[in-house]
Every structure is written in C-alpha cells, then in structure tokens.
Amino acid sequence: MKRIDSIVHLEQKCTGCMACVDACPVNCISSMVGKDGFLYSVIEDSKCVGCGKCYSVCPIETKKKHGEEQRLFAAYAKDSAKQNNGSSGGIFELLANHFLKQGYFVCGAALDNLTLKHRVVRGEEEIKPLLKSKYIQSNMEGIYEEILGLLEKGEKVFFCGTPCQVSALLNSASKAKRELLFTADIICHGVPSQKVFDEYIDTLKRKHGGEISDFSFRIKDNRYKHAHGYSYKVIKNGKTRVVNGIYTSSSFYNAFKKYLIFRNSCYDCRYATLDRVSDITLADFWGIEKYDFKGSVDAGVSMIVTNTKNGLDAFSALEEKIVYKEFPVQYGVDSNHCLTHTTRKPKKRDAIIEELAMNGYETTAKKYFGCGIIHRLYWWIPPSARTFIRKMRGK
Numbered sequence: 001m002k003r004i005d006s007i008v009h010l011e012q013k014c015t016g017c018m019a020c021v022d023a024c025p026v027n028c029i030s031s032m033v034g035k036d037g038f039l040y041s042v043i044e045d046s047k048c049v050g051c052g053k054c055y056s057v058c059p060i061e062t063k064k065k066h067g068e069e070q071r072l073f074a075a076y077a078k079d080s081a082k083q084n085n086g087s088s089g090g091i092f093e094l095l096a097n098h099f100l101k102q103g104y105f106v107c108g109a110a111l112d113n114l115t116l117k118h119r120v121v122r123g124e125e126e127i128k129p130l131l132k133s134k135y136i137q138s139n140m141e142g143i144y145e146e147i148l149g150l151l152e153k154g155e156k157v158f159f160c161g162t163p164c165q166v167s168a169l170l171n172s173a174s175k176a177k178r179e180l181l182f183t184a185d186i187i188c189h190g191v192p193s194q195k196v197f198d199e200y201i202d203t204l205k206r207k208h209g210g211e212i213s214d215f216s217f218r219i220k221d222n223r224y225k226h227a228h229g230y231s232y233k234v235i236k237n238g239k240t241r242v243v244n245g246i247y248t249s250s251s252f253y254n255a256f257k258k259y260l261i262f263r264n265s266c267y268d269c270r271y272a273t274l275d276r277v278s279d280i281t282l283a284d285f286w287g288i289e290k291y292d293f294k295g296s297v298d299a300g301v302s303m304i305v306t307n308t309k310n311g312l313d314a315f316s317a318l319e320e321k322i323v324y325k326e327f328p329v330q331y332g333v334d335s336n337h338c339l340t341h342t343t344r345k346p347k348k349r350d351a352i353i354e355e356l357a358m359n360g361y362e363t364t365a366k367k368y369f370g371c372g373i374i375h376r377l378y379w380w381i382p383p384s385a386r387t388f389i390r391k392m393r394g395k
C-alpha cells in the first residue's frame, strides 16, 4: 500500500492538515516543525505496518467531488452585533447556532494563549472563540480523531475550516459517517505559520515591555469598518490597555496581505477552484459595492456558495436572520481569485522564509514587511471617501 512519502515532492505539496497523524493506526506518524516554520509529518519506519491509511486521507491525493448545482449569495446577519462578530457578514455564527439547536457539535479554529488550534464545542456560549478569521495555520492534530469518535457514537458535527482541512476530514470518514457531517469551507488564499506569528508576538512584547493577549484579526470599528483591522491587549504593571490599528501598521498582517509568508503548498493549491469539497463555502464579498445589493455593506458582506442540497437547505434555514440576494455564480468568480486560481508566489517569498530562519523576525520584517505611503494614506482618509474611491475604481 502507498504511504504519504511516496507522493512526489511531498515537502512542497504537504498542506499541513495533519490528517495522516490521526489516521495512523499504530501511531508511527508524528508532527514536527519544518525549517520553514510549518508543521510536517514524519513516519517512524520501524513501526509502520504499510496499511496505506495515511495516503488515503491525504488531501493532496484524494478530493471528493459533489457535482451538484451550485448557487451564490451575498448575505449578512440582520443582527448588527452578529455581523460585527464575523470577519465578513457573520454567517458562520448563524450557521453554528442553527446546527447547535439541531444537536450538532461545532468545530472551528480558536486561539488559545495565542496558539491556533481547531476545537470542538457543544454550547452557544462556547462559540465566541471560534468566530473571525485568524491568519495563521490552525493545528488540526487530534481533531480528526475526536470528530470520528463522535460520528462513531452517532453524533452529528458541523465542521468549518480551510478547504484542505475539510477535504482531509471527508477523506477520513466513511461514507456512512459523512452523512452525519455538515462541512463549511472558508475561501482561503494562504496561511502563515504559527511560528512566525509567535515571533511577531515576541516583537510586540519587547516593543511594549509587557505581555500580549487577545490578538484579534478583522476587528470592525468606525474607522475601518469591514477591512483588515487588528487589536490586541498589552498587560503591563498590572494594567491592561487595548492597542488597535489597520494592517498597514502591523508587520505580520502586512506580510500576510502581500502573500509573503504562506505555506509553500498554498501557492499551488488544488482547492483554489470553483469545484468545492464542502456543503457550503464562506467568503468575503469584496467588491459588493458595484452590484445591486442594498444594505449595510460597510460592516461586511459574506459571499456564500452552496455546493450541495444540504448546503442550500442550511442557508435557507437562516432566511429570517439575514439580508441576502442571489447572484450568478460568475459574480463570485469575478470577485474572488481563489475560485479560479491559486495565489501567485512572490519572487522574494523563498528568500524571506530563509531569512526568517537565519536572521529572525525583527531583521526580516524591517527589510520586507513595511507598507507603502499610498496604502497608509488610503486607510487614513474617512470610510465614506474610501467607499467613493472603490466605487470609482469599480472594485
């Protein structure tokens, strides 16, 4: 039977989903941090029984297909608190609550002491840490096993993650068990590593001379509305203060926005296509201003692609709680490059990853992660002026 290490150029292709670690029946696969700061799996040859489970769950090799009719919607939560809780229109939270009411467990990515891992929850009060995008690769080790254990007992699970994680989960479950799963994927254009994020947090600790907590990407406030704002807490001498800003003033966020520090496989992702693996796809509806869609678009609008009948039924169940409109699927394709092609790899990306390993975060960030004056000025002007500029540019 084939093992994952029979995949040609595995190191460049490995998505870091970690499904192989969970799938191995003799625990001979473990994870380790590679030179580039991302998690990879290693096989202990002497223990391997050659069962091929690691290969069969790997999302590089196996991608389940639906072939059902897809529909595309723009939508956001009518409840403005919920719209603000999400990165885009807050649709994930509505779906999570809908499934919790039906007795499902919910699984999503949550920061725990600034380390990102997926987590399975059961109650509405546990949903908050799962909300909002975190621009780091989430560690899924142990999660496949936990979910399969629940499915084995006849429990139902709503899982949300990147398309490669969804694919790995679907590959891990038998056909009968997949009936108990509802999956949502987020459109993802690439993930930075936990290691580089940790090093960035260390620079913040040195800068402020205190501890850092509660880092949040995609905050929405009156200045930035639906944009790439961030916030974190500084704890110093027993006092806590909140720091916030737009991505232009964060070296890490700026590097993320410029695609400089993604996992190698993200630049050659087989899931960057309209051919989705999940029941429902969640994304930002960037450029909604140019379409005929009325409402509070400044606070974030989600783009939703229903990929299966189950996906459409779940979205329809939210009808009373959302403002929405259907558009041709092509509109989504036009506004989101991840539905047709992968993120281009910047020429200096490999040099940056090497420099991070050799010279550390601060030196590399000074050299590469700055932001130009035009971008800074753009975020300095009032939101209404930015909306006007976007409309004029047809974006």
Ligand SMILES: Cc1cc2nc3c(=O)[nH]c(=O)nc-3n(C[C@H](O)[C@H](O)[C@H](O)COP(=O)(O)OP(=O)(O)OC[C@H]3O[C@@H](n4cnc5c(N)ncnc54)[C@H](O)[C@@H]3O)c2cc1C
Residues within 6 Å of the ligand: 085, 086, 087, 088, 089, 090, 091, 092, 093, 107, 108, 109, 110, 116, 130, 131, 132, 133, 134, 135, 136, 137, 138, 160, 161, 162, 186, 187, 188, 189, 190, 191, 282, 283, 284, 285, 286, 302, 303, 336, 338
């Ligand atoms: C790394 C990353 C890149 C993205 N790139 C794009 C893009 O290029 N274009 C686009 O339109 N949208 C992108 N998104 C998706 C978008 O930002 C929103 O997550 C999505 O629209 C859902 O928003 P929401 O308001 O419905 O819910 P939210 O409350 O924002 O729900 C977010 C959901 O995503 C899960 N999640 C958060 N971070 C991660 C992570 N690191 N890994 C796995 N799951 C995670 C959470 O658990 C939760 O289930 C990206 C998201 C991430 C995490």
